[in-house]
Amino acid sequence: MESQKGQESQKERQVSQMGFAGWRPTYLRRFNNPTMFTAIFSVSSFFLIVPYGVLLVILPTLERVFNLNSKQTGLILMFNDISGVIASVVMTNWYSAKKIRWIGIGNLLIVAGYLCPVWTTLVIEYPAPQTAESHNMSSSHNLLCEGREQEGRDWANRNHNYYFMFLFGFFLQGFGANAPLTAGLTYLDEIFHQKHFAIALSVVAVFSFVGYPFGLALGSEFMGWHVTLSMPEGMTVDSAEFVGAWWLGILIPSVVGFFLAFIVLLYPQQMPAANVVLASKIRHGIATLKEKEEELNQSFVEVTRRMIPDFQRLLRNRALNYLVLGEVFFSLQIGLQAYEPKIYAKLFRLTDTTVGPILGIFHGGGFILGIIMGGLLVKRRDWKPKRLTFIFFTLSLVSIPFLFGALLNCPMDKPPIAVACNYSDCNCTTEFYDPVCDDISGVTYFSPCFAGCNRVVLNTIHDEINPVWGWGNCSCATSGIVHPGECGSTCSETMAISLAITTIQQVIQYAGFVSLNVVFQRIVDESDRTIAQGLRQSARKALGTIPSPLLFGWMIDRYCTIWKTSSVDGSRGNCWVYDTETMIIWLCVVQVGLRLLSSLFYYLCWSNYPADLKENSAKNPLIQTNKREYYSSTCSTSMCAEEE
Structure with a gap:
């Protein structure tokens, strides 16, 4: 008898105390509370979202290094969401009993997915620097104006063979990300009372969204480093052959995220504070002890058997379905964020090293400010879920006019291709983009060849003491000399106004x-919350985030005016130049249409909100719990036995 009690006591300790298996040290108890878990989970979310922000900055570089177009980079993001749908449908019910275990495993899969493409930097080829000797100045007319020899410069075509590593890596990443998105939210909901849950959710969301602009800035910083971490002699950041350290911004936060995943795994299946919340829910008829014990102890067979009936029950919840459809159309619209750094770089002539910090400050700041304001609003007002539904419907509708801020952009001059000064005498190719700038006229030429240049010179226009290599005798350039790189932005005020307007849109939304x-957690009964999150994620990904990158990738490629064209077989690679003015108009039209549809379904959710839920108020006795009781594990049930 005593042996049986000892085994039960040991099992209870493993359920409620931090550690692995039989290792449950007492010094970890100080961390076994909702506040510390929220902090660790938030920091973990931060480091796991940073590589995504880095990825968006380095997309143009990846297109160049691996010879990809926008639809192919969109396919990388789509594989992330395809695996997310599979995980949502197959795995969601399994999360209920072992939430922490699946959250930790999910974080490890995210890290593995990010690291898959990183190792390719050890085996792929990068271009060598072009020096004055390599240009062969003695016969520079043949190498410049009549087309530079491309021997050895088909490295991007060979690198394309490693494209599958990005697809596989982001498939793993999407599969792993489903657990923190579903089980993570439900675990937070179990350890916090309703009023505090909104704040905890805000903290996690803020850290996650801070990770996005931080990733943009980090990616931009490392894009100023050479991919080998040592700048080759004769190469500068403006050189056409320069490739930034795209892999470093993914590697560093992934390693930190790897170690944080194991810290998350230390947390127990049922935190002591969750027992207090559960006891309060039992007292007020929101949940029963039997339901919770069944959830924690259900077997694989029981989980599988219940899956279809659970989904069928949720599909009969009309308000939940409208809410899911609203988020589907919102997810379709925000899929454009994946291309934001690339689009803004084209709209305002920004470089890879500047676009990240700019978007991070403006749009990243908009995300964070909006979430903080929303969290404080929910905490202070204690509105019922139906009122909250009307709130985010209204905010979605009000944000629509600010989407048109993206229409303000710099007027774009397409790089001259077939013009009299270079067309008759030069044999130029669009296979490789070597942009050069005429400082006097502010015109960017596709390459020295298209500028009509026939010699290499030292350019002293900007700095007589430290001149840089440039090209001379350029028949198309006003000054006769051009230097590497695109001409800089000439409309910084327009860019600031455009970013300010779109940032206001981010704050409101x-x-x-x-x-x-909060509504997603309250629109269903206690026992259905994990499976409801699974339905939400699977629908959002299958109908929203999966087609979204392909939709916008197709739209962006549609307005390409100059493609990389192989001189060997004539095949097309990545796009060099876009008709940005027409492209941004149609992108805005599509965004506004999707936001209107999203707002419509949010309204339908509000008008059909169910009135028969056990827990249908954000303001109820559950939030009136003594703080000391909340951090204690003492309650009247055997599950809530006080820790020894």
Whole structure:
């Protein structure tokens, strides 16, 4: 008898105390509370979202290094969401009993997915620097104006063979990300009372969204480093052959995320504070002890058997379905964010090293400010879920006019291709993009060849003491001399106004983020919350984030005016130059249409909100719990036995 009690006591300790298996040291108890878990989970979310922000900055470089077009880079993002749908459908019910275990495993899969493409930098080819000797100045007319020899410069075509590593890596990443998105939210909901759950959710969301602009800035910083971490002699950041250290911004946060995943795994299946919350829910008829014990102890067979009936029950919840459809159309619209750094770089002539910090400050700041405002609103007002539904419907509708801020952009001059000064005498090719700038006229030429240049010179226009290599005798350039790189932006004020308007849109839209997530937790009964999150994620990904990158990738490629064309077989690679003015108009039209549809379904959710849920108020006795009781594990049930 005593042996049986000892085994039960040991099992209870493993359920409620931090550690692995039989190792449950007492010094970890100080971390076994909702506040510390929220902090660790938030920091982990931060480091696991940073590589995504880095990826968006380095997309143009990846297109060049691996010879990809926008649809192919969109396919990388799509593989992320395809695996997310599979995980949502197959795995969601399994998360209920072992939430922490699946959250930790999910984080490890995210790290593995990010690291898959990183190792390719050890085996792929990069271009060698072009020096004055390599240009062969004695016969520079043949190498410049009549087309530079491309021997050895088909490295991008050979690198294309490693494209599959990005697909496989992001398939793993999407599969792993499903657990923190579903089981993570439910675990937080179990350890916090309703009023505090909104704040905890805001903290996690803020850290996650801070990771996005931080990733943009980090990626831009490392894009100023050479890919080998040592700048070759004769090469500068503006050189056509320069490739930034795209892999470093992914590697560093992934390694940190790897170690944080093991810290998350230390947390127990049922935290002591969750027992207090559960006891309060039992007292007020929101949940029963039997339901919770069944959830924690259900077997694989029981989980599988319940899956279809659970989904069928949720599909009969009309308001939940409208809410999911609203998020589907919102996810379709925000899929354009994947291409934001690339688009803004083209709209305002920004470089890979500057676009990240600019977007991070403006749009990243908009995300964060909106989420903080939304979290404080939910905490202070204690509105019922139906009122919160109306709030994020209104915010979604009000944000629409600010989407048109993207229409303000720099007027673009297409690089001259077939013009009299180079067309008759030069044999130029668009296979490789070597942009050069005429400082006097501010015109960017596709390459020295298209500028009509026939010699290499030292350019002293900007700095007489430290001149840089440039090209001379350029028949198309006003000054006769051009230097490497595109001409800089000449409309910084327009860019600031455009970014300010679109940032206001971000603040308004994401002020409803916390309300939206609270409603998703309250629109179904306690026992259905994990499976409801699974339905949400699978629908959002299958109908929203999967087709979105392909939709916008197709739209962006549609307005390409100059493609990389192989001189060997004539095949097309990545796009060099876009008709940005027409492209941004149609992108805005599509965004506005999708946002209107999203707002419509949010309204339908509000008008059909169910009135028969056990827990249908954000303001109820559950939030009136003594703080000391909350951090204690003492309650009247055997599951809530006080720790020894």
